[in-house]
Amino acid sequence: MLILKLVLILIWTLVGAxxxxxxxxxxxxxxxxxxxxxxxxxxxxxxxxxxxxxxVVQPKxxxxxxxxxxxxxxxxxxxxxxxxxxNVQIFKKKIKARATFYESLTDAQKAEFRSYFVDEGxxxxxxELTYTLKGNNDAFFERVFNYIFAFRKVISLGLxxxxxxxxxxxxxxxxxxxxxxxxxxxxxxxxxxxxVQFLDQAEAWSKEDVxxxxxxxxxxxxxxxxxxxxxxxxEKKGQFKEALALVEESKSRNxxxxxxxxxxxxxxxxxxxxxxxx
Numbered sequence: 001m002l003i004l005k006l007v008l009i010l011i012w013t014l015v016g017a018x019x020x021x022x023x024x025x026x027x028x029x030x031x032x033x034x035x036x037x038x039x040x041x042x043x044x045x046x047x048x049x050x051x052x053x054x055x056v057v058q059p060k061x062x063x064x065x066x067x068x069x070x071x072x073x074x075x076x077x078x079x080x081x082x083x084x085x086x087n088v089q090i091f092k093k094k095i096k097a098r099a100t101f102y103e104s105l106t107d108a109q110k111a112e113f114r115s116y117f118v119d120e121g122x123x124x125x126x127x128e129l130t131y132t133l134k135g136n137n138d139a140f141f142e143r144v145f146n147y148i149f150a151f152r153k154v155i156s157l158g159l160x161x162x163x164x165x166x167x168x169x170x171x172x173x174x175x176x177x178x179x180x181x182x183x184x185x186x187x188x189x190x191x192x193x194x195x196v197q198f199l200d201q202a203e204a205w206s207k208e209d210v211x212x213x214x215x216x217x218x219x220x221x222x223x224x225x226x227x228x229x230x231x232x233x234x235e236k237k238g239q240f241k242e243a244l245a246l247v248e249e250s251k252s253r254n255x256x257x258x259x260x261x262x263x264x265x266x267x268x269x270x271x272x273x274x275x276x277x278x
Contacts, residue, residue, distance in 0.1 A: 084187070085146050090180050095170045097141045102133060109159050116151060117144075125150045141170060145184040152191040157198055160188055164205070175216040182209035183225045190229060199233065206230035210246075223256045231266060240277065244270045 105113060115123040117131040117140070126147045131140050145167060148155075164185040171177040182205050189202035209226035213219040227250050234243035247267050250257075257263055 097137045112159050148184050149187055152188045175212050179212055203233045221254045228257050240270050240274045
């Protein structure tokens, strides 16, 4: 009821305003009414002054300076192919293998030996190498060191030493045969050089073979594996004077190397290390 009264009062007010406008201003009532209605119902929107936004300054990226890695000094080495000696004739004549070799091994060595050379299984890496228990094994011992490098990652030093000693005894003092056997044994031992005992054994066999070439064979003008290998081992152990003396002897014998820098490069490197050590 109250709302109805308010509406009626508003209508009468507008009608009165109409009549007053007509009399005073001569304005069209409808036009005036519309203007008043807009004034009452439409809210004026006052535009805000445009403020230019400040540019966003991106922070400069922080330059990360990576440390310069130290150059990796690769060890000078000769080729170590698995089949490096596959086609080498080790023995000059037929050999007579001992029937008691297997029995001379320790129990652990027997088990290891069987897994590589007797039993058929995943550890038998070379099919051509088969040892027959209580049988004739001349052919086995003639060829075992042609393929011994294939076992370099698994063979124990004890078994490698036993095989080396057995084959050296079968050489009957022939220096030409012995140097081939030494090379095969040294290759395997040096391949496991991270283990001190293998590195020491490679050094010992290298020294024996170097002695052979200095005395019985009096080798000149050839590639001699043990000269290079011993020089590398001595340098690795910090025995620079001994390594340099070996290099000088190699040069005097006109020996060759398969390494990239050769004897001259090795000599220059050793002289530099000796000067730094002094």
